[in-house]
Amino acid sequence: LxxxxxxxxxxxxxxxxxxxxxxxxxxxxxxxxxxxxxxxxxxxxxxxxxxxxxxxxxxxxxxxxxxxxxxxxxxxxxxxxxxxxxxxxxxxDKTAEPSVRLTSVTPPSGRHPAMLMCSVYNFYPKYISVTWLRDGQPVTSDVTSTDELANGDWYYQIHSYLEYTTRSGEKITCMVEHASFPSPKKVDWNPSMSQSDRNKIATGASGLLLGLILSLAGLIYYKRKARGRVLVPTS
The missing domain is CATH 3.10.320.10 (Class II Histocompatibility Antigen, M Beta Chain; Chain B, domain 1)
Incomplete structure (x- = not known):
């Protein structure tokens, strides 16, 4: 040619x-x-x-x-x-079991005061189902989701959002169905402490621990220096 x-x-x-x-x-x-x-x-x-x-x-x-x-x-x-x-x-016919994480995020609109994000990471194959349950009942309104996002390494991730108004004593669940699971995986939201609060506590605890270590190191240094001092009488 x-x-x-x-x-x-x-x-x-x-x-x-x-x-x-x-x-x-x-x-x-x-x-x-x-x-x-x-x-x-x-x-x-x-x-x-x-x-x-x-x-x-x-x-x-x-x-x-x-x-x-x-x-x-x-x-x-x-x-x-x-x-x-x-x-x-x-x-x-290979599968990779995803990890599921449920977090609280800031709602983009004022329709509801609260929003949850269900993030599903590192799964294969691509096809997956992410749904929300409130007290065991499927939720269809106020739910948005991304497409399955390719990580570029054969794995995928997806994020689903639920805007809601809190009801006393209710249970909110993110349910994930995937070929790697023998049955649907359910993750319940624990409203006792948000992720941001956990991060603040972890940061504060780390700072406190660092401060204690530095204080202890300073005290040990001071005592060692004090042992080595020689007192000179003055007239």
Whole structure:
């Protein structure tokens, strides 16, 4: 193809599948000439179909060739099923169990005084369901969610938000359903202490501990210096 007016012919093999079982697989063999598809074999239809004069002529010729048709119909199993099973073993049937974190955040609007964020991290495959429950009942209003966000390393994350008005004694739950879980995972919100309050307490405790360490170090240094002093009488 070193000349500018050269013709280009190429074939494209495609396997469309929802599982590795034969009934869930479709084999498609397309022939292209100068970027235009001229004819196609589809395992669902079980025959060739042409799209222009050249393709229609050759599709009819191939459909009347028993040896050709036997080869194409077998490729659903010999080509597609074989390669699909390899990919399932390598990656498609792998799962990574997500971590779930429930935190309190500031509501963006004044409709409700409180908002919770359910963050789900590092899961695979992509498909996941995140729902909210209040006292065991599904919540559908005042709920927003991001799409599944790709981390760039095969893993995904998603964040779901619930705006609400607090009711005394109620239980709010974030429920996550994923292929890696044998059953839905439920995380209950504990309103006794928000995440920001926990962070403040942790920061304060760290500061207090550091202060005690420095004070103790100063006291030890002072006592050591005091032992080494020599008292000189004055007249």
């Amino acid at each position: 070193s000349v500018p007016d050269a013709f280009l012919k190429y074939d494209l093999y495609t396997c469309v599948f929802t599982s590795s079982e034969l009934p869930d697989i479709e084999f498609i063999y397309s022939m292209y000439f100068n970027k235009i598809e001229v004819m196609r074999f589809n395992s669902t239809a079980g025959k060739w179909v042409g799209y222009d004069e050249f393709g229609i002529y050759n599709a009819e010729r191939l459909n009347n060739d028993p040896a050709e048709m036997a080869v194409r119909r077998a490729q659903k199993e010999t080509f597609c099923k074989y390669n699909i099973e390899i990919r399932y073993r390598a990656a498609l």
